[in-house]
Amino acid sequence: MKSSQPDPLCRRRLSYVAPVIVVTVTLAMLLILSARFYYYVKYPNVDLKGRASVIIYIPTGTDFTGILKILKEKSILKNEKSFIFTAERKHYIKRVKAGKYRIHDGISNNELVGQLRLGRQEPVHLSFQSARNIAELAGRLGHQVEADSASLMKLFLDNSFLDRYGINTYNVFVLFIPNTYLIFWNTSATQLIEKMSAEQKAFWNAKRRKQLEANGMSIQEVVTIASIVEKETNKDFEKPDIAGVYINRLRKGWPLQADPTVIYAWQDYSIKRLTEKHLKIQSGYNTYLHTGLPPGPICIPSISTIDAVLNFRNHPYMYFCAKEDLSGSHNFAVSLAEHGRNARKYQKALDQMKIK
Secondary structure, eight states: OOOOSOOHHHHHHHHHHHHHHHHHHHHHHHHHHHHHHIIIIISBOBOOTTOSEEEEEEOTTOOHHHHHHHHHHTTOBSOHHHHHHHHHHTTOTTOOOOEEEEEETTOBHHHHHHHHHHTOOOOEEEOOTTOOSHHHHHHHHHTTSSSOHHHHHHHHTOHHHHGGGTOOGGGGGGGOOOSOEEEOTTOOHHHHHHHHHHHHHHHSOHHHHHHHHHHTOOHHHHHHHHHHHHHHOSOGGGHHHHHHHHHHHHHHTOOOOOHHHHHHHHTOTTOOSOOHHHHTOOSTTOTTTSOSOOSSOSSOOOHHHHHHHHTOOOOOOOEEEEOTTOSSOEEEESSHHHHHHHHHHHHHHHHHTTOO
16 A cells, blocks of 8 residues: 655655745746836836927926826826836925926936936026016016016015115116026026126126226116117117217216107107107106106116226217218217207208108
């Protein structure tokens, strides 16, 4: 009669086979998990459908649900589930950072989450040349950064806030040096003004401050004169001459009689030719009625114009008038009689062109 007990040899075989099976199964599971991890984390998950890159904006206060909505609206992800998996493991869920981001085609979840988690933003090239009033300035800035024009205007009208920068509502333009600045899109209104203040301080370096002192002028006075010169001509070569005329008038106590300031007072930039009606407007910016400088700059003058005022030309001219060839250049005069002749030639040219 045969024994029901397992063969010792069989038992030995099972003792060898069982661990092999366990190891094999374990390795298979690890391979499956590794493949899944690679697919979820390292495999390209951004498909921009032929686009090399896209820009996304993440507003301040956005949570992870908001991120998913933004990515979905832009049709960026091939697999949202794998993105969430990666975001959870990289602890991005509660570390969402606002900003402007350029997302490139073909990147993995690991790269995308890493970029967003570290806040690697696409900088904004901020510029604001040629703003004619603070509302226009606020609008131009608001189109380039997260802070909207309303939040900027609120600060531009808050003299208690502006006082810390040595300016007021009338001379906000003094703070803005026209250039192109690299900033982050999610810069707040207060941070933006702080940035402009730092840039202004850097602009008014020792050399320019020495020129201010030599000319006996303040920064506000130079920028205000420069803003008028800016509107009088686009010819760089004659800017020091026009600045010289205005400085001569200021030193003699004459009214500036600057047409651009009257146009600013009317806030009507379609005016091509001033009439008696225009010259009667009751405003501190009417330099035909009031002597001295207007309350503040009438635009943001270019750096070249500011430097032209700092290096104004010493000459005897007290008048200037646009040339009759309508080239944009000017005739300069010492006497009123000479100026009158120049003005009549210019007026005749306007009449011939039927410019009212």
